[in-house]
Amino acid sequence: MIRRLTKHDHDQLFSFLQKEPSFNLFIIGDIESFGYDTDFQEIWGELDETGNLKAVLLRYYNSFIPYAQGDFDVEGFATLIQQTNVFPFILSGKSSIVERFEQWLTLGNKRVMYFCECDTDEYANEYANQMDYSIEIKKATLEDVDRIIKLRQRIAEFATVPRTRESLAKSLETKTGRTYYIEQDGNMVASASTTAENSLSAMIVGVCTDEAHRQKGYASAIMTKLIQDLISEGKTLCLFYDNPQAGSIYKRLGFRDIGTWTMYL
Incomplete structure (x- = not known):
C-alpha cells in the first residue's frame, strides 16, 4: 500500500x-x-x-x-x-x-555522479597542520551573496541560473547552508558552500577558485575548515563529483566513495 x-x-x-x-x-x-x-x-x-x-x-x-x-x-x-x-x-x-x-x-537527460562522504576530521586536521596560516578564511553573510555568484560566473565549469542566487540566499537565511571564502585585495577568489544541512549531515557544493588564483591551496584550505566545523557539530559531509581529479583531492581530506547518484534533468 x-x-x-x-x-x-x-x-x-x-x-x-x-x-x-x-x-x-x-x-x-x-x-x-x-x-x-x-x-x-x-x-x-x-x-x-x-x-x-x-x-x-x-x-x-x-x-x-x-x-x-x-x-x-x-x-x-x-x-x-x-x-x-x-x-x-x-x-x-x-x-x-x-x-x-x-x-x-x-x-x-541522465547524469551519473560519484557520491562520497566524510565522517572524520583526522585527515583535515593533518592538512591544517601544514597550511599557510596567513590564509584567512571568512564565513559569508547575506551581504556576500552577489559576490559569491559573481565568483562562480567567472569560472567556466560553473553553470549559474537565475534561481542560483535565490537558493543560495535562502540557505543562508534558513541556516540550511553556509559558505566560507577567501579574498585577496578585496576580491573573493575562492569559496565552498554547504546545502541541505540537517541534524545529521550536509552536502558540499560550489567548491571553486578563480583561475588566476589556483594552485595555492585555497580550495583545500576552505574544505578543511568546513570539515572541521561540521564534524565538530556531529555532522557527516557529503558531495558529488564526476571528475576523478577532483575526487582525488577530496579523498586526501577523508572523503570515501559510497556509491553513485543519478539525476534525470
Whole structure:
C-alpha cells in the first residue's frame, strides 16, 4: 500500500531514513525544514502488510527523490509522479533505486555522479597542520551573496541560473547552508558552500577558485575548515563529483566513495 505520510509517521520514517543517512540527506533536510503540511512538498510511503515502511518518495516542488531498502512498487510510485502533473520534473536518487524508473517514466537527460562522504576530521586536521596560516578564511553573510555568484560566473565549469542566487540566499537565511571564502585585495577568489544541512549531515557544493588564483591551496584550505566545523557539530559531509581529479583531492581530506547518484534533468 502506498499512502501520503504525515507527522504521525515521523518516528518510523526517520528510523527508516537513518539506515543510509547520507543518501537520504535531502529528504531528511527537507522534512526537518518544511514538515508535512506544505503545498510544495509531499512525502509518500509504501508499507507492507504489517505497516512497516518499504520505500518512500519525496516531492519538493518539481523534484522527486525515491528511497527503498529492497524491492518496492516502482510502477506505483511512477504513477504517483505522473498524477501530480508536475512537468517538467527532476528525478534523482541513489542510482540502484532511481534507475528502476527508466522503464516506467519518460525521463530527461541522465547524469551519473560519484557520491562520497566524510565522517572524520583526522585527515583535515593533518592538512591544517601544514597550511599557510596567513590564509584567512571568512564565513559569508547575506551581504556576500552577489559576490559569491559573481565568483562562480567567472569560472567556466560553473553553470549559474537565475534561481542560483535565490537558493543560495535562502540557505543562508534558513541556516540550511553556509559558505566560507577567501579574498585577496578585496576580491573573493575562492569559496565552498554547504546545502541541505540537517541534524545529521550536509552536502558540499560550489567548491571553486578563480583561475588566476589556483594552485595555492585555497580550495583545500576552505574544505578543511568546513570539515572541521561540521564534524565538530556531529555532522557527516557529503558531495558529488564526476571528475576523478577532483575526487582525488577530496579523498586526501577523508572523503570515501559510497556509491553513485543519478539525476534525470
